[in-house]
Amino acid sequence: MPSRLVLTLWNAHRRAPGQALLMLLGLALSVAVVVAIDLAVDSARGAFLESRRALSGAATHQITADGGEVPMPLLAELRAQGLWRSAPLIEREVLHAGSGARLRLLGIEPLSEAALRPWLAGDMGGRSDEESAPLDPAPIDPGALIGRNDVVLLSQRLAARLKLAPGDALTLSVDGRREALRVLALLPDDRLPSGSGDWVLADIAAAQAITGLEGFTRIDLIADEARAAAIAQSLPQGLRLVATTEQDSQLAAMSGAFEINLKALSLLALLVGVFVVFQTLSFLALQRRRLIGLLRALGVSNRELGTLMLGEAALVGALAAGIGIALGIALGSVLLQGLARSYGELFYRIEVSALSLSPLLLGKAAALAIAGALVAVLLPLRDALGVPVLDALGRDSAGLRAPEQRLRALLLPAVVLFAAGLMLILYGPQGLFWGFAGLFACLIAALGLIPWAAGHALGALEAVLRDAPVRWRWLIAGTRRTLGRTGIALAALALAIATVIGMSSMIHSFREALSVWIDHSLQAQVYLSAGGRSALPEGLVEAAEALEGVEGIGLNRRSQRLPESGPVEVVGLQLPAQGRSGFELIAGADDPDLWSRFAAGEALVSEPLSQRLRLAVGDVFRMPTPQGQVDLRVAAIYRDYSSPQGVLTLDLARYQQLFGDRAVGALALYAPGSEAARLKTELEALIAARFAEHAGLQVVTAGEIRAISLEVFARTFAITDVLRLLAGLIAVVAVLGALSALAIERSREFALLRALGLAPVELSRLQRVQGAVLGLIAGLAALPLGLGLAVLLIEVINRRSFGWSMQLDLPWAQIASAIAISTLAAVLAAWWPARRSAGADLSRQLRGAGA
Template identity: 60%
Template sequence: MSALRRLLLALYQGHRRAPGQALLMLLGLSLSVAVVVAIDVSINSAQSAFADARRALSGAATHQIISDADPVPQSLLAELRKQGLRRSAPVIDLEAIHAADGRRLRLFGIDPMSELQMRPWLSGDAGNTDIESPGFRQLIGDVDGALIAAGMARQLGLAAGSTLNVRVDGHDLAFVVRGLMADEALPEAARDWIILDLAAAQRALGSNGYSRIDLQIDQVTAESIARTLPAGLRLLATTEQDTQLASMSRAFEINLKALSLLAMLVGLFVVFQTLSFLTLRRGAMIGLWRALGVGRRLLAALLLAEAALTGLIAALIGMALGILLGRLLLLGIDGTYAELYGRGASGGLSISPWLLAKAAGLSMLGALFAVTLPLLDMLRLSTLSALGRARSSALEDNPQTRRVRGLALPALLLFALGVALLKLGPENLSNAFVALFICLIAALGLVPWLAYGVLLGLERVLGQARVLPQWLLAGSRRGLGRTGIALAALSLAIATVIGMSSMIHSFRSAVSQWIDRSLQADVYVSARGRGALPPDLIETAAALPGVRQLSQTRRSQRMLDSGPIDVVGLSLPIEARDGFDWIAADPDMVWQQFAAGE
């Protein structure tokens, strides 16, 4: 048997005699990798599904004409066609609520002839996309016909010829299902659409305009159109709009990724501590090997390879667990996307090789980093010192303990760097997280040093106390080189729990206070979607006995260069003004200007 094989066998037998330490390493590292993989996979899947939904909506369009308030007028499309812009498709795109179960659907009114170049899968015969329908083109002139996906029809209990009842912008609408489209012929994001003729959608909604006009044009043409658009209309590049919408979820995603890195940090502390004890326990064995002629380089390569293999096994376990956790986490992320964008980004998990390679790299590099310091300490010892290391280390002022005492100044300097970055750096979330992580790592470096000072102080206070307490305190102080990292990891875990609990409690308290201040009315009446309440209903409600005050609210959304914003118009009684907190203004002056319409 070769020398290398004997060394490997000795390492294996060591793990068999004490399997708990190996399992602890694998558990700590694999759980950390699982959190990283779950968060990365779920975020990537949600982003991919949302991008697919945006591509299904936009099709081949490079630009869109949208309105800040009223629908885009039909006359604009006629003018564009006169200018030779044939690659233009008018669209009515609204959220619909299924009357029976409240499910969110999408009403999509199209001009089938215009969709040949924009969304070919909506052009009827192109691609042979239907299984029971007479074709998209035959919807032209059909005042109440619609096409839906076969899968959605099964879920809603519908078939060709059934009536589909929905509510759109306060309108109760009924459409006859003229045909069912094969799910595999549709983009996944389009499988909850109600597709109907543009004119039929206009008649059903009582509108003569469009939600938008999709264009397939070059940049020069886009600049020319933008200069001639009437007031209230805007030309947006589809890529620009995607960027603006994606920025809304960026802070949410950064928070999740920061949480995953925090979990990884805790896992590395666990691995570092376990490997430190394992290396210490192997001190006599390493000394024996060196006495038999095994060189430092071979020992280092062997133990580093063991750590890398541990990291690889933990990565594989963590990937499997992370994918399972990612499926659960995707449900919560999908709900957040639905709140941000008005619809979810649900779909299957999107697992890229890059994400898996990243997880494997983090796990292996983390294990190698964790084993480096204890391994260097052991290899620096002479052969005789290594042979006696396991017996005497608990009584010596060992290198690890001396390193703990030397952590104070570097940790304080690192903490000062984090504070300076937080105060003087750019004001964005990424910089804040970097600064906080620097401060956190610095604080963790101070934990063993503070513990050393506390234990030393207790020894001096107890003075000539009984031998057993003195012995316990002295042993704990001298062993901080090994237990200090575990103490720091425990402090980090406790701090994380306390911090997240306090953050959640503060958020709930703030929301509760906001609800108490803002929702002061006894009854609220609203229209579904973007519809408005009829004026006669408002007058009738104001005249009802028992109605003391009545306030009115009108909401609309506008797309700015920085992204979408909500514009709210209010008609408030004086009592309702208490629901507003002004950050940097004189409330009396603001309300005077508000009452004057300024």
């Protein structure tokens, strides 16, 4: 009996296979978006954490210096106390003199690595310059580095990228100096941890000679909590002990808000997909009304029927999950490299070449798909089983009236949910999660309000067209009467278009704000940077300042610090008077002594940092330095879009005093605007003549920086373009499914019109116009919803995610095109059902409809 019931119920899919395919496609695309974003984000974050873990090895704690270096005698003291599971490390960003590629120089002590980084201890398969059998690699011992200050080890992958072989010369640029080294050997990639593709390994003494350090960047060690607490208490001022996992988590947390935004957008696409399933299953429930009534009359219980329909929904969810996971893996591979580049430009450098397939994430996607399908079937199931048996066996329109009644019944809950969402946003907790919870509550509520509002709008239009030709009155009346079927698709399309409008408005506003900020900030005409954390060579600052036409010079040194409050970018700035107007001050601008306070050692804090740490003018920021904790008073807060984690700016002299870093990383030349091109040419000639051996020096004008910044901005938001396109595609699938179902449902009505003399071409045209009306209504409904979404994204989500504020600047051309696309998409979705209706067999439709 159960197997026969299953076959009986599934006959509806055989009669309308297109509906089943559209349902699967809509949900599968939604799952694909979720899978792609989850896999790409987690692969990128995982690559960063794996790289950090590989570098830390088995170390449980690290001894670091606040802005300086860890002294060498400390290592001897630790080992005198019996702490032999410890190893010093020097980590420094350097440049390859030939290509300008950024590399990480790692100074290691091979004899100390066995307990912490086993992959660095003992023999590793590889090939050295003394070997003659490249196809038969012999073991390479990193201990061969000891006592050799001019050799390094590279991975095979990095050597291939730099076109180097064992024995070749390798020239690195370190703080503007060139260091000539030789490649001792290549280490096999399969023996190295992930994320090691830019590592250059040297003996610790060689790394000290190359970098000019007398101590270490840090000391890694293995210690239990009691031993760690004792070490922390005994450390000299300026040194501190941090748990490895804690430090890695702090660094990884920088990208957390960015990832939450992407995942929230993917869940929005899933929401649209669930509505596609709901719409299709609602239609199937109506198509099966008489069949279900007959089965109930024959003694099949509601429980059995309910179990079968729930199982059907779960099977749909499982099939869609399988298709969506496969599509998501393919899409995630496409998104990964663009996302990795965005991470490198916004947060931290990562090296990732392939997706990391997590069974947990794939299982989560499958669970979401199945759960979404089960939730989507609940109302159709209640409708199908709630109709009295005699009504279900009859030919009345009880099944049609239920959706309209449900739309009216949803009005009050939708209003209450919308109000609750707004209250949560305005007066609830300030966390990002609560901001998105309120936003999703408002969007879900809008899905219940849109069909109701569309019904009233069509009713008003019907009254206006009272004297219009009958076919047009029939079209409007039919559209309004069938909102019970098409309302969900209408709401899904409106939600997708609102997402496009909201995201486009937010991105356009951000781009305009960024453009204005760049123009305001770039007061100098020519800028010179050493690249990354490198330093300008000695003598270059003085030579650049002496160029003809230079009216002032600004100097800059930037570093990342890890106070207890989390990572922060610290900038030391020597600023001429004409460069002060480059700061757009949000708070503290009315202080006449502001720049005197700045020169005396007070700090300027960027808006993201002030938002993250709730800092105001007059507050104190506690900064760890080699001399101990220093309290820095906040003199002003300024607008800044350069760093999501926040920037703290100090006078360069104060920066040098606190951190002992006398290097300069960049300079800016102030001159008349007309002199920019000449000054750039002369500076480049100066570098070529006197500083040619220093790689990585970059000379750009203010206009070039503006163009580069906007290009980075475009790349960062490219992933949202893909997501918006997919959300729109899912919505088009929803509309196509709704109109196809409507064509099947109204087949007898269409046949009757044709029997009364309406030409098939005219019937097809009317159906396409009906689709256009639905698309236009969706676009118009999406307009206020999208603008509200833009306001919430700018004023709530952006502020809570990144601390950035901006003015809403509407892209009217994009908004108009979104509404036009909504109408066009609905017309295209109506084309196939209209064509089928116009070409269907008339006698069969008149005999078979309603059976």
